[in-house]
Amino acid sequence: MGSRFDITVVAANEEIGYINIDEAVAEIKRIEKLISSWDPDSETALINKNAGIKPVKVSLELFKLIERTKQISEITDGAFDISYSSMDGIWKFDGSMTNMPTKDEIKKSMAKVGYEQIILDSNExxxxxxxKGMKISFGAIGKGYAADKTKELLVSKQVVAGIINASGDLTTWGTKASGEKWLIGIANPLSKDKIFSWLPIVESSVATSGNYEKFVMFDGKKYTHIIDPRTGYPSQGVNSVSIFSKSAELCDALATAVFIMGKDxxxxLINQLGGTEVILVDSNNKIHKSSGILFDNNP
Structure with a gap:
């Protein structure tokens, strides 16, 4: 999935542990086959190929995943939208951009974006x-989905505890072999190598969206790689968002959505959702958190 996955399991012995990890890797590869928009043989690629032409029959697993993405689009007012990949890639964060795109270019690139134009038929x-030309991609939810499914598989194989870490989107179950809780470190926004708080996570997941890795600068202003699918412009006002919830899939999607929606x-939104919490760092490096997160605010 273009990302690093780290898999940790608690097992009776090393041999069983490695068998479990191999099963986890096979499950991640299976999901990639399903959701990759780069694999020309995947169901997702087939949907994209038939955009504006005809509906495509898909597996129940993919259908349900797309159904859930549309529900997240609705509760986030379109800040999360899997059709964002229909944008014509006018923003580039590989060092090749020399000018800001024009308003017209942005407007044109937005013409095929809109989760309302993803039509699902549950009977068929x-x-x-x-x-035509519309595309969906699971970049903002796929890693979380893969982490959840892999955890589900390992739990079904009686693996008592572990962590699936998909490049920072992670899910845990059980405890360390010592009986201690798994701990996650929240990075200091001013220096991501430093930890300012350790939080125990029990049977839970976390995902982070941040702007410190990919961005461009124009006229002294920073434009991040996280584009608002409703405007076509990079998001402003937030440096990082960490979401905590049972489901890694939900964490993954909401981390992107909240980053785009902004602090208020x-x-x-998070304070209205049950069982979901957020730590948000704004562009002045001030930390904000939802009502259920308890720790001192000063890094």
Missing amino acids: QTVFLKQ AGLS
């Missing part, structure tokens, strides 16, 4: 993208 189990709308 089909997915149809209304416009994002915190308000």
Whole structure:
């Protein structure tokens, strides 16, 4: 999935542990085959290929995943949208951009974006993208989904405890072999090599969206790689968002959505959702958190 996965399991002995890890790797590869928009043989690629042409019958697993992405789009007012990949890639964060895109270019690139144009037919189990050239991709939810499914598989194989870490989107179950809780370190926004708080996570997941890795600068202003699918412009006002919830899939999607929604709308949404918490660092490196997170605010 273009990401590093680290898999930790607690097992009776090393041999069983490695068998479990091999099973986990096989499950991650299976999901990649399903959701990769780069693999021309995947169901996702087939949906994209038939955009504006005809509905595509898909497996129940993919259908349900797309159904859930549309629900997240609705509760986040479109800040999360798997059709964002229909944008014509006018923002580039590989060092090749020399000018800001024009308003017209941005408007044009947005023409095929819109989760409302992903038509699902539950009777036929089909997915149809209304416009030619429309595309969906699971970049903002796929790693979390893979982490959840891999955990589910290992739990079904009686693996008592472990961590699936998909490049920072991680899910845990059970405890360390010593009986201690798994701890996650929250990085200091001013120096991501330093930890300012350790939080125990029990049967839980966490995902982080941050702007410190990919961005471009124009006229002294920083534009991050996280684009708001509603405007076509990079998000402003937030440096990082960490979401805590039972489901890694939900954490993954909401971390992106809250980053885009901004501090006030994002915190308000999370405070209304049961069993979900957030730590948000704004562009002045001030830390904000939802009502269920208890720790001292000063890094």
